[in-house]
Amino acid sequence: MSESGAWREASRQRPKSLYTVAERARRDTTRWTLVQGILAPLQFLVFLVSLALVLRFLATGSGYGSAAASVVVKTGVLYLIMVTGAIWEKVVFGQYLFAPAFFWEDVFSFAVIALHTAYVWALWSHALAPLPLMLLALAAYAAYVINATQFLLKLRAARLDAAVTP
Numbered sequence: 001m002s003e004s005g006a007w008r009e010a011s012r013q014r015p016k017s018l019y020t021v022a023e024r025a026r027r028d029t030t031r032w033t034l035v036q037g038i039l040a041p042l043q044f045l046v047f048l049v050s051l052a053l054v055l056r057f058l059a060t061g062s063g064y065g066s067a068a069a070s071v072v073v074k075t076g077v078l079y080l081i082m083v084t085g086a087i088w089e090k091v092v093f094g095q096y097l098f099a100p101a102f103f104w105e106d107v108f109s110f111a112v113i114a115l116h117t118a119y120v121w122a123l124w125s126h127a128l129a130p131l132p133l134m135l136l137a138l139a140a141y142a143a144y145v146i147n148a149t150q151f152l153l154k155l156r157a158a159r160l161d162a163a164v165t166p
Helices: 003-011 021-029 031-060 064-093 100-125 130-164
Strands: none
Touching: 021 064, 031 064, 031 130, 064 100, 064 130, 100 130
């Protein structure tokens, strides 16, 4: 499918149900659903700890090393959840990314990954001083919160759908 075809397909309205019967069955039986269910709250916990360390550095000027390292750990967990999420999407929907049901969440995930990767590159290459580096981390975290909200809303929609769909 061409790139414009993928955008058109994602723009089409899906059936009222988020998952087909077959997709729901695959979702419910794959171990990758459990993996995502474990990694998502883990990533959020790592995010909260890291956010506290970054904000502490920005407020006090101390703890730069811990804050910087925590963003790298958060980025590693993000990469892990992205790879396992792509596998989950392949099992459930038959394609690694950009399945119509999760198209926009996947698109925004790439922005989140880009910002986190920019942080790691800037840290590694010393392209940014500590203050702008931590501001870049906050931008990456703001994007992460938006993306996490997208996924939580999708999870809620799936639960509501399951309640009305036999």
